[in-house]
Amino acid sequence: MLRNERWTVTNTQITHIQIDNYGPWTVTPEPRREVDLQTLQSRLYADLAQLFGNRDGYIFFSRFDNMIAVTNGLDEAAHALIQESVGNRYPVTMSLSVATGTTPVSALGTATEQLQEAGSAQDKGRREVLRGQTIDEQFRKETDVQLAHFDVDDATEKYTDQLNEFDTFIQIEQGYASLMKYMREAHDSLSFFVGGDNVIAVCPDLDEADYHDAINHVREEVDVELKVGVGRGRTAATAGMDAKHALETCRATGEAVTIETGTTE
Amino acid sequence: MLRNERWTVTNTQITHIQIDNYGPWTVTPEPRREVDLQTLQSRLYADLAQLFGNRDGYIFFSRFDNMIAVTNGLDEAAHALIQESVGNRYPVTMSLSVATGTTPVSALGTATEQLQEAGSAQDKGRREVLRGQTIDEQFRKETDVQLAHFDVDDATEKYTDQLNEFDTFIQIEQGYASLMKYMREAHDSLSFFVGGDNVIAVCPDLDEADYHDAINHVREEVDVELKVGVGRGRTAATAGMDAKHALETCRATGEAVTIETGTTE
Amino acid sequence: MLRNERWTVTNTQITHIQIDNYGPWTVTPEPRREVDLQTLQSRLYADLAQLFGNRDGYIFFSRFDNMIAVTNGLDEAAHALIQESVGNRYPVTMSLSVATGTTPVSALGTATEQLQEAGSAQDKGRREVLRGQTIDEQFRKETDVQLAHFDVDDATEKYTDQLNEFDTFIQIEQGYASLMKYMREAHDSLSFFVGGDNVIAVCPDLDEADYHDAINHVREEVDVELKVGVGRGRTAATAGMDAKHALETCRATGEAVTIETGTTE
Amino acid sequence: MLRNERWTVTNTQITHIQIDNYGPWTVTPEPRREVDLQTLQSRLYADLAQLFGNRDGYIFFSRFDNMIAVTNGLDEAAHALIQESVGNRYPVTMSLSVATGTTPVSALGTATEQLQEAGSAQDKGRREVLRGQTIDEQFRKETDVQLAHFDVDDATEKYTDQLNEFDTFIQIEQGYASLMKYMREAHDSLSFFVGGDNVIAVCPDLDEADYHDAINHVREEVDVELKVGVGRGRTAATAGMDAKHALETCRATGEAVTIETGTTE
Structure with a gap:
């Protein structure tokens, strides 16, 4: 099969999701029961699969405390609502950083950098960061x-x-x-x-x-x-x-x- | 730190959990939406983490359609109840096979074999198998x-x-x-x-x-x-x-x- | 406080959600464990709260096997996706009927009638009905x-x-x-x-x-x-x-x- | 049908479950989105249905922020584990009070009193109370x-x-x-x-x-x-x-x- 000539460069919008200060939380004041941590992590992922997925995005669990999503079509308001909904229903909060790029790696690179600039993953004071740029509706294409x-x-x-x-x-x-x-x-x-x-x-x-x-x-x-x-x-x-x-x-x-x-x- | 001399051989009870005929189900009649499959899998795992975990077992998601649990202390009735509870609440069913051994690998080996003998993972007629032996209460030890x-x-x-x-x-x-x-x-x-x-x-x-x-x-x-x-x-x-x-x-x-x-x- | 004169007649869009043939399912082949039914019902409601809610709708559990939602802003495609997502993840399916009216009662009356015309709530052959009319975007108002x-x-x-x-x-x-x-x-x-x-x-x-x-x-x-x-x-x-x-x-x-x-x- | 003569007085063990300081939490710092509250409440109830139910208890949602369970067979350790598991996975905590009586109403009366003595439902300082008496295994009967x-x-x-x-x-x-x-x-x-x-x-x-x-x-x-x-x-x-x-x-x-x-x- 020949490559379709009309296909052009991709424009992937990637969101890096990070649970705020999660590691320390799991052992404070004492190590928490593993089965509860597993339940929390997999349910949070399931919720995000629905929250992103029902807006035509995909999210991958990767490390569970850090997740990566493909979010073409989700604007900043959608990201903010997802962040708020999790904050309302879980004992932990999460930060989101979104970026775009011609390759998924470059998009993620920018997203992670924005998050790192806001503070360490284990910074107690860094909570519910929401940063980055989404693709304007007018620039979106069928081949992104x-x-x-x-x-x-x-x-x-x-x-x-x-x-x-x-x-x-x-x-x-x-x-x-x-x-x-x-x-x-x-x-x-x-x-x-x-x-x-x-x-x-x-x-x-x-x-x-x-x-x-x-x-x-x-x-x-x-x-x-x-x-x-x-x-x-x-x-x-x-x-x-x-x-x-x-x-x-x-x-x-x-x-x-x-x-x-x-x-x- | 020296090894504690009283420690002796382990006696691990392992349960192999397999969703029945899952692969074909995910693409019948058409491929199902990935976000729904991800939600289903991670919620099923979360439920099993609670169901096994609240009986002091551990379950690991491994491949999600096949999971592995450490189930010392869970008898056959507990396994049957977990199987029934999932069957009551999910669109898929699961088979369970349990075995014990002096190493986790040998226990799992027996558990998987019992399941394979009951039929293929993609056998339409093989549903809700429950097989194997658990450790009698009188033989359980603090070092299992x-x-x-x-x-x-x-x-x-x-x-x-x-x-x-x-x-x-x-x-x-x-x-x-x-x-x-x-x-x-x-x-x-x-x-x-x-x-x-x-x-x-x-x-x-x-x-x-x-x-x-x-x-x-x-x-x-x-x-x-x-x-x-x-x-x-x-x-x-x-x-x-x-x-x-x-x-x-x-x-x-x-x-x-x-x-x-x-x-x- | 005086009534705001600019307020006018409402235009409520109501969706009637009915689990298909649920009563018989709960006792077939034997009565199912009550705790599993309670878990199923309340989780299905929670999922629908998110599915409708993240599109700015509200859903009420009312009888759990029949639920009522306010769905202004949700078109037929959104209803279809919600129906499919539940069908992918639950052992039961659901029918949806949507209608509008100047009072919520008249909207619901139409919605329920459409569903009743499609068959009884306990009709084995009536599954995943999706009927009715949503409000065209151009006719929606800030006071609906x-x-x-x-x-x-x-x-x-x-x-x-x-x-x-x-x-x-x-x-x-x-x-x-x-x-x-x-x-x-x-x-x-x-x-x-x-x-x-x-x-x-x-x-x-x-x-x-x-x-x-x-x-x-x-x-x-x-x-x-x-x-x-x-x-x-x-x-x-x-x-x-x-x-x-x-x-x-x-x-x-x-x-x-x-x-x-x-x-x- | 005649009443079975061997039936005697019941001995119901009732647990009153109360989310700590829930009302104020729902509006602090601003009213939280209703769909998130509904999701939180119904999922918490579903989890408790499994946690109590898998130990042969029943729980009823009643007002959701206050729930009532029949807990014959659950000892204090089981109650403590359920309380801890919820505390590990939800943004809210809950207090539990358990009592027994020859009628369900008298059992509940004692349970609620114990909780009220520990502080108001909206007392900021009263968290994760666990009080009361369960039935000793030796006194349990088939007709409780x-x-x-x-x-x-x-x-x-x-x-x-x-x-x-x-x-x-x-x-x-x-x-x-x-x-x-x-x-x-x-x-x-x-x-x-x-x-x-x-x-x-x-x-x-x-x-x-x-x-x-x-x-x-x-x-x-x-x-x-x-x-x-x-x-x-x-x-x-x-x-x-x-x-x-x-x-x-x-x-x-x-x-x-x-x-x-x-x-x-």
């Missing part, structure tokens, strides 16, 4: 966001139904560790494990050869076989759904890389 | 479970406040990938990332030298500096809380390894 | 929604700190039962208990005398003393927040009725 | 708890499928208001609306004639026709499940009152 949805070939047959669950998990995890590092270093992309054998990468304007390159790298480094569907859209929701459909096409055709070109254009 | 709580030295100062969030995440992730593989292969342990810069490992009867060995391996392989607190107890909750206190001792003393010996004996 | 926020005078001092909790609850409940019936019959309004000693009423264009009339009725019928703040807005969120501020004014001034006039105009 | 599960005859056919949803709700609500007041005054029982057309009452040792009396009262006062299933057990979970089965028997036989006698003895 590119998402790639990877999964592992025949994971159920090769791993889940054969190995003990931790050894399966090691395979998936080593594949993810290899992919996320390579995609960042070679392709300025941010890749996130999203459960099962799935990884979603937020990418700049990569083409089919780039994805083959990444898949080859992971095969060679850790012997895990991936395939990927790629979508493009005005928002993360659109690009992500196209990527899912493209991955279904891979399953049907046996191709390792499918770039969805029709739906969003 | 050993947990180790690792974190990264000065992660906030060295990474979070310096690098962009994804590059910080890469450091944490590479450290985790190295640790989880090595602890499994060299020390029969199951290690899980639990957010921030924290990893909890379910271990057999390892001693201080074993933990130094693991920390050295990660430093050499990926240049990430870890410390670890270790606890031992009748349940995951007790062992885990002791491990947290031991890690606080590391922070106070600068030691890389602290094994809590007092509280539970 | 009128909300009144009632509370009980000195409830903590008179009841909570004096009586056993159930006898306090009886006072609040009798006050609510009296108010909700009278406001419906005399003033075409829909009144909902929202916890504590608070009731929120969705009203047509009522004036100060109407609210005094309702308060007098409740005092005479069940000897419970109410006060009320009233707000008006383009959405439930705006009208509701104005009503809260008006109620704070009642607390400060001792007035039984305060109609907020400034903020939204 | 009596629960009655009421519903409205043919509610779907007579109301839900005929009236607008608010007019249906008025019928249910007036029936509940009548029942809850009468059962408290005439029969020392605590009755709670639990959604749909269902009410669960926590009762002393009432017999069939008592339930007919209550049903007759509601019919005469507000023209709502009820039926009821009654169960008895060592815990709320057992008694409640028996009551559900008894109500199913009413549906099958057309009897207005069924008292389950077999299962728990």
Whole structure:
């Protein structure tokens, strides 16, 4: 499949979400019960998945105390409301910093810098920071966001139904560790494990050869076989759904890389 | 600190939790919205954290569609109630298989095998399996479970406040990938990332030298500096809380390894 | 305070939400555990509170299996997304019917009729109905929604700190039962208990005398003393927040009725 | 059906749960968004339904900021863990007071008094109170708890499928208001609306004639026709499940009152 010539540079809007002074809170005055921390973190993430997701954004849990979201289409007011809603319902607060860039890495770089300038992640006095720039409606395009949805070939047959669950998990995890590092270093992309054998990468304007390159790298480094569907859209929701459909096409055709070109254009 | 001589072999009870036929469900009849899947997965995990945790167990999300729990103290009736409660409240069901062993890896191995014998993870007809053996109350001991709580030295100062969030995440992730593989292969342990810069490992009867060995391996392989607190107890909750206190001792003393010996004996 | 002359007729958009075939589901194949049903119902309501609320709507739990929402500003696509999101994450589905009217009662009447025409609440074949008309953006006005926020005078001092909790609850409940019936019959309004000693009423264009009339009725019928703040807005969120501020004014001034006039105009 | 002669006096353990200083918190520094308060309240209730329910207790939301639970079988440690878990995960804390009595009303009376003695519900300094006595394991009996599960005859056919949803709700609500007041005054029982057309009452040792009396009262006062299933057990979970089965028997036989006698003895 040829690369669609009308595709141009991406314009990804990235939000860095950081729970304020979370580490110290978890051990003050005594270490808190782990199951409560796990519950708090995963419910906060679930809430943010809905809050960003219902505005067509995507959020990834990454480290849970620091999360990364693709927020094209969310303006400052939407960010402020999300921040306030969490502050109203959780024992912790969170800071948000948003930025845009032609690659996801450069956007995140700016977002994190703005947050670091406001104070340390463990600064007691730094709470509910909200900084940065969103993309003006007039400058948004149908091609702003590119998402790639990877999964592992025949994971159920090769791993889940054969190995003990931790050894399966090691395979998936080593594949993810290899992919996320390579995609960042070679392709300025941010890749996130999203459960099962799935990884979603937020990418700049990569083409089919780039994805083959990444898949080859992971095969060679850790012997895990991936395939990927790629979508493009005005928002993360659109690009992500196209990527899912493209991955279904891979399953049907046996191709390792499918770039969805029709739906969003 | 010398190893406590009264410590003996562990007897870890491990439960393998698997969402029934989840992969196909996520794309039937069409791929479902990613934010809803993320919400479903993280809320299910949060609920299980409470359901197991309020019976003094620990559960780790690992791949979300397959989870691993330390369940010393939970009998078959408790497992059945958890299974029923999820079936009553979610659009998916889950199968549970429980086993015990002198190492966590051997316990999990048995648990997974029992599940695989009942059918494939993507078998449409295999639903709400509940299999295995729990430890009879009379055979339970104060030393059955050993947990180790690792974190990264000065992660906030060295990474979070310096690098962009994804590059910080890469450091944490590479450290985790190295640790989880090595602890499994060299020390029969199951290690899980639990957010921030924290990893909890379910271990057999390892001693201080074993933990130094693991920390050295990660430093050499990926240049990430870890410390670890270790606890031992009748349940995951007790062992885990002791491990947290031991890690606080590391922070106070600068030691890389602290094994809590007092509280539970 | 005089009635603001610029206020005109309301145009409330009401959505009737009904869980499909819920009663039979709760007892099939056997009665399900009550705590799971309670958890399911209250979490579904919480999710809908966020899903509608983050689009500036309000939803009331009323009977939990049937809920009523004020949805000015939510179009059909928003309703469809909410319906799909619940279908993706719960073991039950829900039908939605939306209508508008110059009084909340007439809007709800139309909404319920549309649903009844589609089939019984316990019709096995009727699932995920989505019917009705929303207000076109061009016809929306700053005065479309009128909300009144009632509370009980000195409830903590008179009841909570004096009586056993159930006898306090009886006072609040009798006050609510009296108010909700009278406001419906005399003033075409829909009144909902929202916890504590608070009731929120969705009203047509009522004036100060109407609210005094309702308060007098409740005092005479069940000897419970109410006060009320009233707000008006383009959405439930705006009208509701104005009503809260008006109620704070009642607390400060001792007035039984305060109609907020400034903020939204 | 004759009353089972072996049934004797009940011994209900009741816990009064109160969110500390909640009213002031909801308006400080400004009134908080209603949808966030509704989400917070209903999720807290859902969590408590699981926390109490998985120990075979029942909790009712009543006013949400004050809740009432039947806690036979939960000792002080279980109460403390529930209190701590909520404190770890919510922006508010809660106080708990537990007491026992031969009637639910007398148990609750003692529980509330203990809480009132500790300070006002809106006392800023009174936080996380935990008071009272639970029943020693040796004194617990299979007949300690009596629960009655009421519903409205043919509610779907007579109301839900005929009236607008608010007019249906008025019928249910007036029936509940009548029942809850009468059962408290005439029969020392605590009755709670639990959604749909269902009410669960926590009762002393009432017999069939008592339930007919209550049903007759509601019919005469507000023209709502009820039926009821009654169960008895060592815990709320057992008694409640028996009551559900008894109500199913009413549906099958057309009897207005069924008292389950077999299962728990």
